[in-house]
Amino acid sequence: MRDRPVEEHLRQVRPHPDDHAVTGWERPPEPDRVDPAVLGALLRRHGWQRRGGAPGRYGRWTPPGPGGSGTSLLVPESRAFPDSDDLLGEALVALARSNTPSAREVLVGLAVPSDEIRWWRDIPTGPAGTAPWTIEEQLRAAARQMLLAAALATRARAGYYGARHRRPAAASLDHVLVGSAPGGRQLTAFVPVDTGRTLAVRLHQALYATREAIDYERATGGMDAFDGAVEAGVSRELTEAVVALVRGTEGARIAVEWAPAAGVPEGCAAPAEAVEFSPGDLPVLRAAGARYLREEPSMPVRITGSVVRMRRSGPRGEGTVRMQVIAGAEVGHVRMTLDEESYRIAGHAHLVGLPVRVHGRLESRGGFRRLTGASGVVPVQVDEAERDRLMKSLQENLDFFEEACSGED
Numbered sequence: 001m002r003d004r005p006v007e008e009h010l011r012q013v014r015p016h017p018d019d020h021a022v023t024g025w026e027r028p029p030e031p032d033r034v035d036p037a038v039l040g041a042l043l044r045r046h047g048w049q050r051r052g053g054a055p056g057r058y059g060r061w062t063p064p065g066p067g068g069s070g071t072s073l074l075v076p077e078s079r080a081f082p083d084s085d086d087l088l089g090e091a092l093v094a095l096a097r098s099n100t101p102s103a104r105e106v107l108v109g110l111a112v113p114s115d116e117i118r119w120w121r122d123i124p125t126g127p128a129g130t131a132p133w134t135i136e137e138q139l140r141a142a143a144r145q146m147l148l149a150a151a152l153a154t155r156a157r158a159g160y161y162g163a164r165h166r167r168p169a170a171a172s173l174d175h176v177l178v179g180s181a182p183g184g185r186q187l188t189a190f191v192p193v194d195t196g197r198t199l200a201v202r203l204h205q206a207l208y209a210t211r212e213a214i215d216y217e218r219a220t221g222g223m224d225a226f227d228g229a230v231e232a233g234v235s236r237e238l239t240e241a242v243v244a245l246v247r248g249t250e251g252a253r254i255a256v257e258w259a260p261a262a263g264v265p266e267g268c269a270a271p272a273e274a275v276e277f278s279p280g281d282l283p284v285l286r287a288a289g290a291r292y293l294r295e296e297p298s299m300p301v302r303i304t305g306s307v308v309r310m311r312r313s314g315p316r317g318e319g320t321v322r323m324q325v326i327a328g329a330e331v332g333h334v335r336m337t338l339d340e341e342s343y344r345i346a347g348h349a350h351l352v353g354l355p356v357r358v359h360g361r362l363e364s365r366g367g368f369r370r371l372t373g374a375s376g377v378v379p380v381q382v383d384e385a386e387r388d389r390l391m392k393s394l395q396e397n398l399d400f401f402e403e404a405c406s407g408e409d
Contacts, residue, residue, distance in 0.1 A: 028092035028093060028095060028096040028107055028110075028111075029092060029107070029110050029111050031084075031085045031086075031088035031089040031092060032085060034088050034092065034110055035261065036075060036076045036077060036078055036079065036084060036088065037077070037078065037260070038109075038110065038260045038261045039075055039088070039091070039106070039110060040059065040061075040075055040077070041260035042105075042106045042109045042110065042260060043061050043073070043075070043106060045109075045116075045257060045260075046064070046102035046105050046106055047063070047064030047065075047102055048061045048062065048063055048064060048073075048102065048106075049061065049062050049064070051072070053074070057076065057077060057081050058074050058075060058076045058077060058081055058087060059074075059075055059077065060072050060073070060074055061073045061074075061075055063098070063100045063102060063103065064100075064102060065100075071094070071098065071100075073090075073091040073094055073095070074087050074090070074091065075087065075088070075091050076088065092107075092110075095107055101179070104179065105179055105188060105190075108177060108179070108190050109190070109259065109260075112177070112190065112192050113192070113193045113194075113259045113261040113262055114177070114190035114191055114192050114193060114196075114259055115190075115191045115193060115196070115197060115200035115256060115257065115258050115259050115262075116188055116189070116190055116191075116256070116257045116259075117143075117147070117188070117189040117191060117200060117203065117254065117255070117256050117257075118186065118187070118188050118189075118253075118254065118255045118256075118257065118274075119139060119142070119143050119146075119186065119187045119188075119245065119252065119253070119254050120185065120186050120252060120253045120254075120274070121135075121139055121184070121185050121186075121245065121246075121249045121251075121252045122185075122249050122250040122251045122252065123135055123184070123185060123248070123249050123250070124250070135184030135185075136184030137184075138184065138244070138248070139184045139185075139187050139245070140178070140187065141244065142241055142244040142245035143178070143187050143189060143245070144173070145237070145240065145241035145244055146203065146238065146241035146242070146245065146254070147173055147176060147189065147199070147203070148166075148169055148170060148173065148237065148241075149203075149206075149233075149235060149237035149238035149240075149241050150199050150200075150202045150203035150206060150233060150238070151169035151170070151172045151173060151199050152164075152165050152166070152169045152235065152237060153202045153206060153233030153234075153235060153238070154169075154172070154198045154199055154202050154233075155168065155169060155330075156330070157230055157231055157233070158230065158235060158296060159227075159230050159234075159235055159236060159291075159292035159293075159295060159296045160235060160236040160237070160292045160293050160296035160364060161235060161236075161237055161368075162331075162364065162366070162367030162368040162369070163331040163332065163333075163367045163368050163369050164329070164330045164331055164368050165330045166331075166332075167332055168330075172195075172196070172199065175192050175195050175196065176189055176190065176191050176192075176196060177189070177190040178190070193259050193261070193262040197262070197265065200256055200258075200265075201265050201268060202233045203233070203254075203256060204256040204268055204272060205232045205233055205268075206229070206232050206233030206234050206235075206238055207254055207256075207275040208232070208275060209228075209229040209232035209233070209234050210229060210234050210238065210239070210242065210275075210285075211275050211276075211277070212225060212229070213225035213226045213228075213229045213234065213288070214277075214281050214284050214285070217284050218284070223287065223288060223291055226288045226291060226292070230292075234288075235292060236288075236289040236292035236293050236296075239285045239286070239288050239289040239292070240289055242277055242281075242285055243282055243285050243286060243289070245277070246277050246278065246279060246281065246282060246285075247279075247282065249279070250278075250279070251276060251277065251278045251279070252276070252277050253274040253275065253276045253277075254274060254275050254277075255272060255273070255274035255275070256272050257271065257272065258270065258272070293364070296364045297364065298361045298362060298363045298364055298365075298372070299361065299362050300359070300360075300361055300362075301328050301329050301359070301360065301361070301362045301371070302328050302357065302358070302359050303323070303325055303327070303328035303329050303334060303357070303358055303360070303362075303371065304325075304326045304327045304328050304355055304356070304357045304380055305323040305324050305325040305326050305327075305328075305334070305355055305356070305358075306323065306324050306326065306350075306355045306356075307321055307322070307323055307346050307347075307349065307350040307355075307356060308322050308323065308324050308333070309321070309322035310322075310343070310346065310347060310350065312343065316340060317340055318337055318338060318339050318340060318343060319337070319338060319340075319343040320335060320336070320337050320338075321335070321336055321337075321338055321343065321346050322334075322335050323335075323336070323356070323358075326355055328357075329362055329368075331362070331368055331369065333369065334362070334369055334370060334371045335369060335370050335371070336358065336360060336370065336371040336372070336374040337374065338374055338377060342358075342374065342375070342377040345377045345378070345379065346377055348379070349379040352379075354379040354380060354381070355379070355380045356377050356378060356379055356380060357376070357377070357378050357379075357380050358371065358374050358375070358376060358377045358378075359373075359374070359375050359376045360372055360373045360374040360375065361373050
């Protein structure tokens with residue numbers, strides 16, 4: 001049996017338009033792998049109503065909405081019930097065949113124990129409840145931006161990350177699933193407990209800290225609470241995500257609901273109430289983002305990397321170098337200006353396929369992509385395999401180096 005609705009409505013969280021349908025949702029979970037208590041908890045979470053049944057043995061559940069009276073599931077309360085596997089099997093098949101969006105979400109929660117992150121946006125409606133097609137894109141983009149901010153906060157605490165930690169943080173979202181809802185007003189992300197619980201916990205804490213910092217600013221006029229909120233995971237990236245979510249709406253809410261199979265994380269509320277933001281919060285959020293950007297300090301670093309581009313205006317004098325970072329900083333590339341001698345050393349290392357090591361300060365301006373005060377440039381010995389890889393990279397980018405040698409702008 002092929003369950004087309006589940007496959008069509010579940011997608012990995014990736015930037016539009018490169019996202020693609022997730023495969024592997026072709027059949028419901030096996031009954032012997034389903035905990036009846038977990039199934040009951042997921043049904044209740046997603047709006048299903050228990051309408052009778054034999055107490056202590058099984059319950060009869062109907063889907064949410066006015067059209068749910070014609071469909072029902074018999075779900076055992078525990079495996080002590082003699083026919084529990086049969087009832088579970090029938091219930092799972094019925095869920096897989098159902099066109100109710102909540103049925104698909106229940107199946108996801110069973111197949112992959114996940115914390116669920118929900119976004120709601122109050123947006124003006126068009127004729128017959130319609131909305132511009134861009135509304136859904138805006139919601140998806142804001143939701144991904146918020147997940148990325150939480151992923152960054154699991155790796156380090158900072159008021160502004162820029163390019164730091166971005167690549168591993170983005171990679172950590174690969175296993176997150178997202179279910180679409182019509183109209184661009186609601187979205188749910190399923191964060192697998194085994195790979196993403198830390199992310200869900202960090203987002204939960206950061207959202208509450210953001211709300212408290214906004215309320216503090218409104219009550220006192222001070223922004224001090226945003227400084228302490230950094231330890232909870234609040235950053236410029238998160239404030240920008242909340243702004244993107246709320247902008248153009250009458251308000252927005254975010255809630256984190258914990259996987260029933262894994263329980264509530266230590267230090268978190270159960271159930272966790274949704275955190276609400278309104279258009280009136282936007283000026284404070286923008287001011288907080290600017291404050292984080294302004295106050296995040298530069299830092300001294302010693303970076304090892306391979307030179308991938310060189311440029312200077314003439315055959316002599318200082319020049320600019322772009323370097324792919326191997327170690328020393330959580331960024332992919334940095335640019336720097338080198339004096340004539342350092343530029344020559346970097347060029348020779350580039351020609352023979354060796355990385356270089358350099359000292360300097362990684363500047364927050366520009367997103368931590370520039371090294372200032374660069375000095376102490378020295379080649380670094382590497383093993384043959386790494387040297388071959390660097391030489392291959394050099395051959396693929398020969399035009400960059402020829403440009404540097406020619407002295408052209």
